[in-house]
Amino acid sequence: xxxxRVIVVQIGLLVFSAVMAFSQEDPESVSAxxxxxxxxxxxxxxxxxxxxxxxxxxxxxxxxxxxxIEKMKHWGAEISDQEADLLIRYLSARYHxxxxxxxxxLSHEIGKSEPLKQEPQAxxxxxxxxxxxAGVFEHNCQACHGGGAMGGMGPRLAKNPILKLDVLxxxxxxxxxxxxxxxxxxxxEQDIADVHEWLLTR
Amino acid sequence: xxxxxxxxxxxRRRWLKTLLGFGAGLAMHPAKFLAWAADMTPARDESTLxxxxxxxxxxxxxVRAFTSFLTPNDHFFVRSHFGPPSAETIGESQWTLHxxxxxxRSNEFTMESLKQFEPVTITAVLQCSGNGRAYHRPKAPxxxxxxxxxxxxxxxxxxxxxxxxxxxxxxxxxxxMFQGADRPVVATVPLFVRSIPLEKAxxxxxxxxxxxxxxxxxxxxxxxxxxxxxxxxxESCIKWLTHIEVREDEASGYxxxxxxxxxxxxxxxxxxxxxxxxxxxxxxxxxxLISSPEDGQAVMAGGVRIKGVAWAGETRIAKVEIxxxxxxxWQTAQLVGDDRLYAWRQWQFLWQATVQGTFAIVCRATDxxxxxxxxxxxxxxxxxxxxxxxxxxxxxxxxx
Numbered sequence: 001x002x003x004x005r006v007i008v009v010q011i012g013l014l015v016f017s018a019v020m021a022f023s024q025e026d027p028e029s030v031s032a033x034x035x036x037x038x039x040x041x042x043x044x045x046x047x048x049x050x051x052x053x054x055x056x057x058x059x060x061x062x063x064x065x066x067x068x069i070e071k072m073k074h075w076g077a078e079i080s081d082q083e084a085d086l087l088i089r090y091l092s093a094r095y096h097x098x099x100x101x102x103x104x105x106l107s108h109e110i111g112k113s114e115p116l117k118q119e120p121q122a123x124x125x126x127x128x129x130x131x132x133x134a135g136v137f138e139h140n141c142q143a144c145h146g147g148g149a150m151g152g153m154g155p156r157l158a159k160n161p162i163l164k165l166d167v168l169x170x171x172x173x174x175x176x177x178x179x180x181x182x183x184x185x186x187x188x189e190q191d192i193a194d195v196h197e198w199l200l201t202r
Numbered sequence: 203x204x205x206x207x208x209x210x211x212x213x214r215r216r217w218l219k220t221l222l223g224f225g226a227g228l229a230m231h232p233a234k235f236l237a238w239a240a241d242m243t244p245a246r247d248e249s250t251l252x253x254x255x256x257x258x259x260x261x262x263x264x265v266r267a268f269t270s271f272l273t274p275n276d277h278f279f280v281r282s283h284f285g286p287p288s289a290e291t292i293g294e295s296q297w298t299l300h301x302x303x304x305x306x307r308s309n310e311f312t313m314e315s316l317k318q319f320e321p322v323t324i325t326a327v328l329q330c331s332g333n334g335r336a337y338h339r340p341k342a343p344x345x346x347x348x349x350x351x352x353x354x355x356x357x358x359x360x361x362x363x364x365x366x367x368x369x370x371x372x373x374x375x376x377x378x379m380f381q382g383a384d385r386p387v388v389a390t391v392p393l394f395v396r397s398i399p400l401e402k403a404x405x406x407x408x409x410x411x412x413x414x415x416x417x418x419x420x421x422x423x424x425x426x427x428x429x430x431x432x433x434x435x436x437e438s439c440i441k442w443l444t445h446i447e448v449r450e451d452e453a454s455g456y457x458x459x460x461x462x463x464x465x466x467x468x469x470x471x472x473x474x475x476x477x478x479x480x481x482x483x484x485x486x487x488x489x490x491l492i493s494s495p496e497d498g499q500a501v502m503a504g505g506v507r508i509k510g511v512a513w514a515g516e517t518r519i520a521k522v523e524i525x526x527x528x529x530x531x532w533q534t535a536q537l538v539g540d541d542r543l544y545a546w547r548q549w550q551f552l553w554q555a556t557v558q559g560t561f562a563i564v565c566r567a568t569d570x571x572x573x574x575x576x577x578x579x580x581x582x583x584x585x586x587x588x589x590x591x592x593x594x595x596x597x598x599x600x601x602x
Binding site for chain 1: 253254255256257258340341343345346386387388389390391392
């Protein structure tokens with residue numbers, strides 16, 4: 001083997017290992033990067049039925065996290081494909097089989113959860129579309145506020161006085177109030193306006 | 203519910219606390235809520251129970267409570283899939299028990315009419331199939347129970363056999379299905395429905411229990427009525443019972459056909475699913491626990507009294523052994539106290555701790571059919587039926 005060939009092989013190896021290093025997701029940086037959104041999703045999508053401590057005590061491989069998310073979707077958890085992908089990456093980076101028994105609470109590392117990246121804020125108010133709001137309500141709000149917004153674990157929203165107070169309504173959805181969690185990492189301004197518009201028709 | 207006194211007080215305090223915790227949790231910022239959730243895992247209740255899941259409420263008994271033969275109701279482990287049902291469905295004036303399916307006459311009982319059958323009291327161990335799941339490797343998904351999702355109580359009720367015979371079991375009947383009044387938050391989640399083979403249902407020791415340790419069944423333990431299948435794992439012991447259906451086949455649905463099953467052959471895979479044939483979890487395998495000294499405890503050199511309990515499903519305990527050298531040599535413990543089928547057997551051993559240092563005390567039990575508690579239980583995808591040797595580590599200090 002001549003010298004130039006050796007160099008080519010060496011460069012090849014170097015590039016290969018660089019690519020491998022780049023594609024290997026380091027669990028800690030992945031969990032720190034996805035944490036803010038992942039936490040918001042856990043509260044909005046999972047904690048409807050069970051507290052988050054059931055999740056944080058697991059130490060599972062990616063395959064088993066995938067199977068778990070699939071099972072929960074099958075049972076009616078309102079998780080979109082994109083959200084499922086993020087949750088699987090986050091959970092398998094943070095709660096993997098070799099993670100320590102006591103994973104430190106995330107809030108110490110990141111401070112606050114990240115709101116959903118909103119569409120560029122228009123100067124004029126967002127116009128709600130009732131027909132779209134019905135679907136948004138069904139996927140996000142119905143588990144607690146009941147079918148047709150007639151109430152359930154959460155208060156009845158049909159004909160609820162809060163519908164007349166646009167700002168209070170929006171802020172309650174975004175930041176939560178009392179037992180209601182914050183939805184800022186899941187619902188967009190448009191989603192909130194659409195739900196509001198639909199609720200006014202109830 | 204007439205369950206006044208300390209039991210009801212316990213339930214109210216516990217529920218108030220759980221509900222308050224939940225409400226406060228949701229009002230928090232998500233990150234703070236998760237931090238709070240992480241703090242709760244595995245949080246220690248100040249006196250009675252170790253909380254594993256705050257909603258629906260799952261909690262286990264600290265093993266030091268197992269120095270008593272009967273586990274008090276307010277120390278007894280709690281497990282359900284959906285939490286207790288609303289008061290409207292199980293209140294004394296609304297609750298009924300419906301018996302139907304492959305029977306000659308469908309029946310509807312009130313608590314008063316049910317109590318016309320002969321009352322029976324049985325002392326039996328109740329244990330979650332997932333007890334000890336935290337010790338399986340690789341880790342299995344589910345509540346990470348350690349040693350205390352088990353207890354021994356006195357159950358009073360009527361024989362399921364008497365209730366079924368009053369309805370007239372038809373010739374084609376093979377299984378008996380149970381359903382409780384508890385419901386999932388989201389209607390798309392399958393109901394917790396289970397069945398047991400007719401043979402177990404007609405066994406004179408299988409009960410529909412309305413009392414626990416001489417008190418009305420507490421809400422968290424299935425008020426007003428639950429099934430007790432002595433010697434079998436607790437998922438057959440349906441709480442808040444409202445419906446019994448006699449059937450030709452096993453109950454359908456997730457909790458009978460997918461969950462609470464183990465591979466017929468053992469396997470070592472981490473795939474989350476199994477291709478092998480599975481069977482429902484039924485009889486409890488032989489198992490023992492050390493209740494004293496506690497793990498990590500410091501003891502004085504000299505005679506150290508080691509205490510614990512052992513149980514073995516539908517048979518009795520023949521022997522409990524102790525090892526101080528990781529199972530190389532074993533010494534036989536003394537079986538003490540009540541000896542009843544289905545209950546656990548207490549045992550004790552006087553260890554002459556002459557050398558100071560740190561020691562692991564290990565115990566294993568053998569049942570009357572010759573089954574010996576293994577060092578570690580063979581792995582299964584759901585982490586069920588853990589019955590590996592129990593172990594506590596103690597530090598022996600020299601005498602003053």
